[in-house]
Amino acid sequence: MATSSRKKTVNRSETNGSAPKRKKVQRRSTAQAMAASQKEISVSEFFAKNRHLLGFDNPRKALLTTIKEAVDNSLDACEEAGILPEVWVHIEQAGPNRYKVGIQDNGPGILKKQIPLIFGKLLYGSKFHRLRQSRGQQGIGISAAGMYGVQTTGKPVKIISKVSVRKPAHYYEIQIDTKRNVPKILNGKGEGVDIPPGEKGAAYIKKHGIEWVDQPHGTRVTIELEAKFVRGRGSVDEYLQQTAIANPHISLHYLDPENYEYEYMRSTDVLPPEAKEIKPHxxxxxxxxxxxxxxxxxxxxxxxxxxxxxxxxxxxxxxxxxxxxxxxxxxxxxxxxxxxxxxxxxxxxxTKISPPTTDCICPIGEDLILKGLHHVVPGEFYAAATRPPSVYRGNPFQIEVGLAYGGAAATQNVTMDLLMELLEETDTRTVRQFLIHTFNGLGGDGADKIVKAATLKTRQNPRGLKPKEREKLFQAMKNVNVAEGQQMEVMRYANRVPLQFQQSGCAVTQTVLGTNWRGYGLSQSRGAMPKGPVTLMVHIASVWVPFTSESKEAIASYPEIQKEIRLGLQAVGRKLGMFLRRRLKVKQQSDRREIFMRYLKEVSGAVSEINGAPKDELYDQLLKVAKKVTADADMQIDDRGRRVEDDPTQLDLGENTLIVDPADHEAAINRVAVADELEADGEEEHEEYEEE
Amino acid sequence: MPQKRPSKIVRAPKKPVKLSPRDKKTMASLVGLADGVVKAAKGRRDPYVDIPSRTLSNVRYSARKRIIEMGNGKNRRQLFDLSQAKSYMRTMLVASGCKQLLDQGKTTSLRGLYYMLKHTIEKTKENTFDEQNECDTIIEDVEVLLTSIREELHLYAENRGAMVGNITLIDRGDTINCSRMGSGGYAIPSIVEPEVIELDRKKCDAKFILHVEKGTVWQRFNEDRFWEIHNCILTHGAGQPPRGVRRMLNRLHHELKLPVYCVLDNDPWGYYIYSVIKQGSINLAFESGRMAIPEAKYLGLRSIDYDRCDLAESVKIALTDTDRKRAKQIGKYPWFEKKPKWQTEIKRMLKNDFKLEVESLISKDISYVTEVYVPERLEAQDWLD
Incomplete structure (x- = not known):
């Protein structure tokens, strides 16, 4: 204060040129008056005003963050209790720009007195003070979501939790008192309600319209909030899909606001090993x-x-x-x-101190990464690499990388018969929608390209196509290379939680960009994402993941972390490179034969035209020469000049890779019976989240 | 497929055309080529062909004959080589196309042959040829491969170039009096071989040939009836003279013993045209013997003409970088290298740093070139060799 006022005087005397008259300075306020308005700021007040710090910047993100926090908590609780997690996510539109979300798990349940604190008090939790790998860290998330809901809609957060079959379920309606950062219980005269087990309780639940999927134990939280439901990048759909990839041991039931049900069933029954708590290094x-x-x-x-x-x-x-x-x-x-x-x-x-024990980290594991990717991402080649644990700033961490290479798009692999079937059973209204929803990973742009190439009208009904139009659609699907210009898609995970925003600020993205993918058979311009139908997942598991902000969207760029990511990327990249090179070679060889075959008929025709030699005989002879010549070319000779028997279709890439025939890949095509996504508004697809 | 072509159906009732001795020779080499393929196929070998290479590295200047000659370098074209398979197939197609032309006793244009052979390869979406120039280069390959020139394969190019003058010749049996050709002149055909055009020493009064670069300049000379006044033959080649014009000049020169004088632009392009007329071109080196006129003289325009004829400043055209580069290249050609006069000529142009078109002389007077410039040069025997 003193320095700044002195500076001011100097400035003024300079500008006036003459010494100022000593005038009595009228203070605007006094220290005493100011002290009256100085008071403690509660955490909840701070975050209520700065909700963007927690991921509630806009209605779209608020919806995602709310679901994310609740699902993360559920999974943490289940895993800690040693229960195979099963999670129900239900989004329901409650009014314009208003949604009601309910998330239930089959976890251990929460003790009665803890419920209000966990859901109604900011910075209350079990995870902050211990160093242990878990999804949540600070204990802000779910209570902040509740606070956001209360602030934007005035509706309380509803929690129902049950510890065991015989014990009563506890039902609370809570509002957070932002001034004091304490929960305010609204129902049961500020004490909550106990719902007895058995028929009686069921009747009560029904009578009061409480949402609850009957389970022996578990917790359900229902929050009504101002939100916007979107699809595509940075959406709830994407989050849940990515969660399913990184957590193959969970089952997920998701009912979206348009009443479509998605079921991600677990592909393994083995829980990840329990994470150990460690003391700080x-x-x-x-x-x-x-x-x-x-x-x-x-x-x-x-x-x-x-x-x-x-x-x-x-x-x-x-x-x-x-x-x-x-x-x-x-x-x-x-x-x-x-x-x-x-x-x-x-x-x-x-002082030289040995690095911390790293057995406190439980990675997903290469097998399960392959399983998860294969289950959800269509492709023909999968590779995974789990790096050995490493340490940054005394915190152990471990990097895992998985890669899925799409190769030919699903649209190029269908047969005419299958297309007919798909067209029969689809319930979409336009060809474009049909393409987007039937073929996973196609996207709006790819569908547009195909529709244009087939010279069909955009609004044509897929079921009403004439045979000729079906043929055109089929040809277009075969011929359009939807992978053209496609960029590598990077899925980032921290402790199995997908990170969806701030892509550019994240250590993972930076390392992917800094890696030279050209050596691995992908094209990449300088400083850009490599091109090609590649999906990459990078997982960092750590007792303390260094996020760049409270909203947990990007990982900070510690050199140790970047190095491990790079090594992981290189490991899967090498395998991809081997796969692509070998595939290219196989293709070249068949191409070569094909080229010769193609011209032989012309040559024998022309020659017989000149000298009257029997055309077919000449053709057969040339064909034999062609086979002989290409066989010679295929033959490889090793360093000592001996023949190497090398069948390029048999490729040994070592462990942790998976090659599938893309033609019969389950994840590639959505049969109506399996899953039914429907885009109510086709344009929504194009809307993307702005990326910081 | 060639069999399905309607032309075949029309031809069927016709009796086979009698082949001329020249055609018989061509036919023999075509059949020889095809037999080679059959033989190789029987022996389970790649039926490759060795095509003399038509590149700068495979030509040399014969100081004795004073023409460019083709070397012995050959390119092997294999059927069972990925990069060559298609051109091999095309080579055979062109050969079979020529065979059909010979059989029918007909000639066709280069473009005609291109359409004749262009079709979609069975079971693919690939065409045998996509562009005419793909076909044209293969035709040149076949020419060198069979040592039969285009005319012998019954192919011709578009007519280009014209001539007028005191000469009467017979073209396909029709008598053409070149002194009565009006303003357009006699269009020099693409094929001027003795079977088509007969020259007779007795029916030629002209004493020399004046070859000019372009039709516009040629019009000036023709309008001024230069050929009548100076008793000569006047030709032009529409820029780089096509084979027909070059062969015609060559025949007139050798058979009728007429000296050839060239009036070309004073720029690297003009020098190059002169070089082609005189020594032959790289691409057609195998035909130099039949095309080149080592005695051809370069009458103008000269780089000294700007000063000598006292031309206006406005007629100068600045040299471009390509011009300068090209001029230096031409100066290094072996047939120019040892000629001091040519070296001074090229150096002078580079020093001038501008080029002159023949039309620039019009700035003096419309008929300056025909009435003063050329007669003076001829009189003074002032030319470059």
């Missing part, structure tokens, strides 16, 4: 945190403090740290002050 502790730990500690010796509060501090290292802080091992930890903490921190940086 000295390298990851900042000086302030260290001082705080010392302050908060119970009375104990310095040696014991180091041993019990940190990982990887051996008595030897403890001794060294004590020497650095000029104290002894037996001193009471409470006697140390900030300067000691400072010195200890400095000593830590110069």
């Amino acid at each position: 000295p390298y990851g502790v900042e000086v302030g945190r260290l001082a705080q730990m010392i302050e908060e500690s119970d009375t104990m010796s310095v040696a014991e403090f180091f041993r019990t509060r940190f990982s990887r501090i051996t008595p030897g290292i403890a001794k060294k740290l004590c020497q650095g802080a000029s104290t002894t091992m037996r001193t009471n930890i409470r006697k140390l002050d900030r300067t000691h903490a400072d010195k200890i921190h400095q000593t830590i940086q110069t």
Whole structure:
């Protein structure tokens, strides 16, 4: 304050040129008056005003964030309890720009007194204070979603939770008191309601219109909020699909606002191993945190403090740290002050301490990544790589990369008969919609290209196509290369949670861009995403994922993390490269024969025209030469000049790859019986989320 | 398929055309080519053909004959080579097309043959030929392969170039008096071989041939009846003279012993046209013996003419970078390299840094070129060789 006012005086005297008259300065306000308006800001108030920090920037994102937080919590709870997760997501339109979302799990349930705190108090949770791999971290998410709902619609958050079959279910309607950051319970006179088990309870649930899928245990949260439902990039659909990919052990039932039901059934019955909690590693502790730990500690010796509060501090290292802080091992930890903490921190940086144990991380695993990708993404080649665990800033982490290569699009693999069947059974209204919804991964642009090539009208009904038009559509599907200009799609995950926004700011994207994919058979312009029908998933598992912001959308670029990502990308890239090169070779060989065959008839015809030689005989002879010549060309010779028997169709790429025949890939074509997506508004598809 | 062509149906009742001795020779080499393919196929070998290469690296300048000659370099064209399979197929198609022409005793244009052979290959969407120039290069390959020139394969190009003068010749049995051709002149046919055009020493009064670059200049000379006044034959080749014009000049020169003088633009392109008339071209090196006129003289325009004829500043056309590059290239041709006069000529043009068209002389007077420029040069025997 003082400096700034002095500066002002100097400025004024300069501009006036003469010394100013000493005038009594009229203060606008006094320290006393100002003190009256200075008060504590509650966390909830802060986040209510800055809700964009938590991912509630706009109605579209709010809907996604709400579902995301609830689903993440459900999965965490189930896994912690050792239950194979089953999650129900239900979105229902409650009015213009207003949606009611309900998320239920089959988790262990929540104790009665905890319910209001978990859902009605910001920064209340079990995950913040421990170092353990989990989806949620801070304990803001679900309560913030509830707060957003209350703020935008005034409707309370409804929670029903059941611990076991015989125990009553607890039912709460909660509002968060933003001023004090405490929950306000609205029903049962501020005490909530207990719904007894059995028939009686069922009757009560029915009578009061409480949403609940009957389960022996589990939790359901229902939030009504101002939102906008979209499809495509950054949508709930995408989030749930990506979640299903990275979590092959979960079952997901999703009912969207247009009453379409999606079922992602689990492809494995094995739960991921339980994540272990670890103590912080000295390298990851900042000086302030260290001082705080010392302050908060119970009375104990310095040696014991180091041993019990940190990982990887051996008595030897403890001794060294004590020497650095000029104290002894037996001193009471409470006697140390900030300067000691400072010195200890400095000593830590110069002392070699072995990296933290990494068994606290549970990766998805290469097998399950392959399974998950294959289950959901259509393609013909899959590869996965799980890197060994590594450490950044004292936090262990592990990188996993999966890759799906689409090759020929699903549209190019259908037979005329199959197309007929699909056309018969579809319930879409236009050809464009038919294409988008039947063939996964085609997208609006690809469908447009095909419709244009088939010279059909955009609004034509797929069931009413005439045989000739069907033929045209079929030809167009065969001929249009929808993969042209297609870019690599990157799915990012942190602790199995898909990250959908801030793509460009994320360490994963930056590393993908910085990797040279040309060597692996993909085309890529400088500083751009590689082109081709490739889907990439990158998963970082860590006890503490370094997000760039509270809304958990992008991973910070630590060099150690980037290095691991790069190595992972290279591992799957090499396999893709081998696959593509080999495939190219097979294609070239068949192409070669085909080219010769094609011209032989012309040549023999022309020659017989000149000298009257029997045409067919000549053709047969030339055909034999062609076979001989191409066989010679196919033959490979090794370093010592011996023949190598090499069948390019047999390709050994080592483990963790999966090659499927794209023609009969289940994920490629949506039969109506399996899933029925319908685009109410075709234009919505084009709308994309702006990316920061 | 060739069999399905309507032309075949028309031909069927006709009795076979009697082949001329020349046609018999061509036919023999065509059949020889086809027999080679059959033989190789029987022996389970690739029925390749070796085509003399028509590139700069495979031509050399014969100082003795003073023409460009084709070297012995050959390119092997294989059927069972991915990059050559298609051209091999095309080569055989062109050969069979020529065979049909010979059989029927007909000639066709290059474009005609292209259409004759163009069809979609069975069971594919690929055409045998997509562009005419694809066919034209194959025709040239077949010419060198069979050592039969285009005319012998019954192919001709579009007529280009004209002539007028004191000569009477017989074209396909019709007597043509070239001194009575009006303003258009006699269009020089693409094929001027003795079977088509008969020349007679006795029916030629002209004493020399004046070849000009373009039709417009030729019109000037014809309108001024230059050929009548100076008793000569006046020809033009519409820029780079086509084979018909070159062969005609060659025949007139050799058979009627007429000297050839050229009036061309003073630019690298003009020099090159002169070089082609005199020594032959790289692409048609195998025909140089029948085309080139080593005694042809370069009458003008010269790079000194701007000063010599006192031309106006406005007629200058600045040299482009390509012009300068080309001029230096031409200066290094072996047939120009050892001629000091030519070297000074090219250097002078580069020093001038402008080029002159023959029409620039019109700025002096409309008929300056016909009445003053050319007669003076001829009188003074002032030319480049």
